[in-house]
Amino acid sequence: MxxxxxxxxxxxxxxxxxxxxxxxxxxxxxxxxxxxxxxxxxxxxxxxxxxxxxxxxxxxxxxxxxxxxxxxxxxxxxxxxxxxxxxxxxxxxxxxxxxxxxxxxDTVKTFGGLDIQSFGVSHDAAEPMFYVFHHNGRKLALITDTGYVSDRMKGMIRDANAFVFESNHDVSMLRMGHYPWSIKRRILSDVGHVSNEDAALAMSDVIGDQTSRIYLAHLSRDNNMKDLARMSVQQTLESKGFVIGDTVSLFDTDPINPTPLTAV
Known part of the structure; x- marks a missing residue:
């Protein structure tokens, strides 16, 4: 399977x-x-x-x-x-x-032919971590809820076939929005969430020859929009030389509707 x-x-x-x-x-x-x-x-x-x-x-x-x-x-x-x-x-x-x-x-658990690798992220929780799934040479990397993407995190997720990647907010929308400054400061901090642009910059360092699908995840309901996130990420990636829609495609996620079950 x-x-x-x-x-x-x-x-x-x-x-x-x-x-x-x-x-x-x-x-x-x-x-x-x-x-x-x-x-x-x-x-x-x-x-x-x-x-x-x-x-x-x-x-x-x-x-x-x-x-x-x-x-x-x-x-x-x-x-x-x-x-x-x-x-x-x-x-x-x-x-x-x-x-x-x-x-x-930073450990691995194995279930049959499936290896699951955990790694730490930077978020205001007790010990937040996300996961990379490995099976038959295919790799699925999940990373949201982090204030930044460190070199160590990049090393863990690099060259996945598919990513579920946080693209939480547009910085201008957040700064101009109705949130109290304390909440804005928390989101913008190193233990908050990554912005569209910062997510794309991190993606540009981890997309590899095997990467074909990137799902933009954990979008803020108040400080982002699907079209804006996709456009911002695409523009940043294309400025780094990636051709979106050619070998790598961007996909939306949703708060109430699942994405189709897809093979990595």
């Missing part, structure tokens, strides 16, 4: 990504209600009851809102690092001990 994925939902209202390979199927985050997650899974022909596990990136509510109910109702194993487990302790309700597994930062 090929490595396949769908961005079920992405944005400040909730995040979840479905990944499958080699007879294993996983969610990365469960940031919507269990009911919503089930409906989104059904749209791509999948069921919450068939999940092999859920990998948690960090404890913010838009990433774990449905985690506790999903764990209890569907008896699904949950994977997170120790600091994230501690931070989630009062947020998810009780999760049975035999469903709680540790997946520490």
């Amino acid at each position: 090929s490595l396949q994925f769908s961005v079920l939902a992405s944005g400040s209202t909730g995040n979840a990504i479905y990944v499958e390979a080699d007879g294993q199927s996983f969610l990365v985050d469960a940031g919507l209600s269990n009911k919503q997650l089930g409906l989104l899974m059904a749209k791509i022909g999948k069921s919450m009851d068939d999940l092999s596990g859920i990998f948690v990136t960090h404890e913010h509510s838009d990433h774990i809102k449905g985690l506790g109910v999903a764990a209890r109702k569907h008896k699904v194993p949950i994977y997170a690092n120790a600091k994230t487990w501690n931070a989630m302790d009062t947020l998810t309700g009780e999760i049975p001990a035999d469903q709680k597994f540790h997946f520490e930062t």
